[in-house]
Amino acid sequence: GGGSLEPADLVIAATGSAAPGWARASGVATDAGGFLSVDAHHRSVSHPRIFAAGDVAARTDRALAHAGVHAVFAGPVLAANLRHMLAGETPRAAYHPRWNSLYLMNTGDGSAILSYGPLSAQGSWVLALKHWIDKRWIAKYAALAKSE
Numbered sequence: 126g127g128g129s130l131e132p133a134d135l136v137i138a139a140t141g142s143a144a145p146g147w148a149r150a151s152g153v154a155t156d157a158g159g160f161l162s163v164d165a166h167h168r169s170v171s172h173p174r175i176f177a178a179g180d181v182a183a184r185t186d187r188a189l190a191h192a193g194v195h196a197v198f199a200g201p202v203l204a205a206n207l208r209h210m211l212a213g214e215t216p217r218a219a220y221h222p223r224w225n226s227l228y229l230m231n232t233g234d235g236s237a238i239l240s241y242g243p244l245s246a247q248g249s250w251v252l253a254l255k256h257w258i259d260k261r262w263i264a265k266y267a268a269l270a271k272s273e
């Protein structure tokens with residue numbers, strides 16, 4: 126805050142996510158942090174024709190971390206509900222996240238840290254697992270791109 130430069134051996138930037146200013150300014154219901162308040166169908170609790178998923182959204186029925194894993198898995202639910210709306214139906218798809226998510230962090234030294242609920246581990250095998258999962262995920266997009 127003072128703008129001074131301090132010597133440091135290690136800097137960990139763990140800032141969390143922040144809501145964009147337009148969310149609160151829009152008049153759509155938001156939580157205390159300014160994230161759009163949505164129900165389990167990812168539908169705004171104040172404006173039934175507005176849907177949100179991912180970092181910008183905050184579930185009112187349960188706490189949900191602003192993490193990529195939830196943004197990704199809520200995507201198909203959002204798509205299904207938009208289709209329901211376009212067909213004049215009630216949006217009925219709901220996102221039920223698992224209570225624990227697998228987090229894998231590359232530590233840059235040939236190793237990675239794994240965290241799953243109360244469990245944690247570290248090692249080169251964790252990095253191998255991370256690469257396997259990441260490459261399998263990206264390969265899906267490569268296959269999609271080829272099929273277009």
Ligand SMILES: Cc1cc2nc3c(=O)[nH]c(=O)nc-3n(C[C@H](O)[C@H](O)[C@H](O)COP(=O)(O)OP(=O)(O)OC[C@H]3O[C@@H](n4cnc5c(N)ncnc54)[C@H](O)[C@@H]3O)c2cc1C
Nearest residue numbers: 145178179180181182191192193194195196197228229230
């Ligand atoms: C350094 C870092 C590391 C992370 N690591 C992990 C991890 O290991 N695991 C994990 O699960 N999550 C991780 N996350 C969190 C993850 O990246 C987010 O939760 C995820 O990207 C959210 O997806 P989203 O689609 O909701 O938002 P975003 O990915 O932020 O996408 C929003 C998009 O909207 C665009 N946009 C914004 N405003 C406008 C506008 N006005 N008009 C048009 N476009 C606009 C932005 O440019 C952006 O492309 C990490 C995040 C950071 C910053």
